[in-house]
């Protein structure tokens with residue numbers, strides 16, 4: 001079985017972020033990049049399946065990133081992915097959900113798959129729109145927010161998180177699944193994995209290679225800093241009734257009780 | 258884009274306040290765009306829910322109780338919405354920014370070759386175009402985005418960000434025609450409820466949240482629940498608390514949980530990591546109870562009380578209970 005995991009490279013989660021007024025894109029220079037944490041969970045789910053299924057199951061990474069971010073994928077290869085394909089093209093810079101889904105779909109059709117596993121969202125974009133749109137473009141079942149995946153003779157069976165609990169959903173393969181963090185903590189790369197990753201193949205495709213020519217459907221008109229919050233009032237050493245009274249008085253003042 | 262179509266999230270006809278917020282917003286936007294306002298209600302209980310939507314200023318409520326909608330995951334819903342959207346014409350499609358809403362929205366992006374705007378908290382009309390206001394980058398910036406080169410814009414709107422106002426002349430309820438029959442393959446085998454059907458976290462006017470500082474599952478029921486009850490609110494949690502198994506994930510607030518905008522958010526034993534902050538920073542008033550005065554949450558709270566939650570919260574609950582008794 002061929003599993004493809006989509007992975008994005010995002011700026012360091014904890015670095016302060018800003019938008020470049022000229023390009024209206026996220027400033028990435030001077031900020032370390034890392035794998036999108038949600039995609040590490042997708043990869044973890046894929047590696048668990050590979051271990052359980054054995055045989056000729058392979059895990060391929062598919063990433064739409066600039067050439068310069070390729071090295072960040074080594075970590076995912078070190079975790080245990082077999083190889084990687086990078087879709088890299090200046091024409092795809094500034095892609096929104098619509099463009100990203102089209103481009104990834106075109107690449108997936110080219111490289112082939114039995115199961116696509118996506119992270120639930122990207123840390124920088126945070127719309128969570130790609131997996132669903134991608135499944136539509138691929139014309140395969142798209143099962144989102146899975147917290148547990150099993151492969152059975154008839155296809156796939158997953159526990160899918162809902163707002164109040166979960167559902168058990170089945171579908172045939174090929175299919176696309178997006179996962180939540182409940183699939184399990186992403187594994188660390190072993191030393192052997194890190195050494196081996198250097199020799200794993202990372203191939204590159206251009207937009208023309210996969211035949212995608214998509215235009216964004218959204219345009220950032222402007223952006224502004226959020227309204228400033230007045231600095232917090234701080235009440236120190238407020239154990240017990242004194243702390244409770246401080247909160248109560250504050251809520252009174254704001255007419256919240 | 259001229260018309261506005263709200264896709265309603267519900268369970269067996271039970272819905273949340275956001276449905277009425279979006280119905281109201283659908284009318285406001287449709288007025289400005291010179292189009293019509295629609296709602297789509299699908300699945301078990303839809304007919305009954307459509308009746309309660311009639312008191313909102315919509316033009317048409319499209320209804321179907323087709324059992325396929327609940328038997329199969331999402332695909333039948335998308336077929337209905339796509340066919341209604343195409344029959345209606347260029348439109349803005351409104352969904353709540355919930356798991357369901359984001360799921361439906363993402364599918365429609367592909368089906369309708371649409372643009373998507375997530376976690377939207379306001380709208381502007383500029384030169385006849387719809388622009389969506391949404392906080393991005395963990396709230397570090399507020400963006401305004403327009404839809405371009407498309408007939409459809411799909412929006413997931415933040416619950417509690419828009420007012421709900423009933424009124425209007427009573428919508429027309431129409432049976433939605435079954436889209437061309439397809440072989441659906443994603444079977445919903447069973448549903449398991451983990452959180453009780455209490456007041457939805459997203460729409461609670463007050464949220465009392467607990468984190469790792471609570472040390473275990475029990476304080477969520479003995480400490481936080483009574484306080485939330487006294488304030489007429491709901492209990493939430495940080496990811497650390499959910500990961501530890503103290504509360505179900507459905508109570509988790511943040512980037513990978515729910516986004517809430519209550520009037521009052523009380524964070525108890527929560528440090529205020531960026532992933533937590535993005536889920537609650539738009540609350541009207543934020544109160545933090547934390548042992549550590551330098552916890553990051555102090556940077557975006559209105560009041561920080563430095564002390565032990567176990568000694569403060571029960572006293573606070575008592576004060577609030579007493580005040581309520583007095584007013585009564």
Ligand SMILES: Cc1cc2nc3c(=O)[nH]c(=O)nc-3n(C[C@H](O)[C@H](O)[C@H](O)COP(=O)(O)OP(=O)(O)OC[C@H]3O[C@@H](n4cnc5c(N)ncnc54)[C@H](O)[C@@H]3O)c2cc1C
Nearest residue numbers: 468469470495496497511512513526527528532533548566
């Ligand atoms: C990809 C990713 C996604 C994430 N998504 C989310 C998300 O959606 N939501 C989320 O919440 N987190 C999320 N996290 C986790 C987040 O980074 C933090 O780890 C988490 O929010 C910390 O939870 P906490 O504040 O409860 O715990 P801690 O950070 O451990 O803070 C506990 C706080 O309790 C205080 N405390 C301890 N004892 C007491 C006491 N007796 N009285 C008062 N105060 C006390 C301490 O001073 C401390 O400030 C995510 C992380 C990653 C990497």
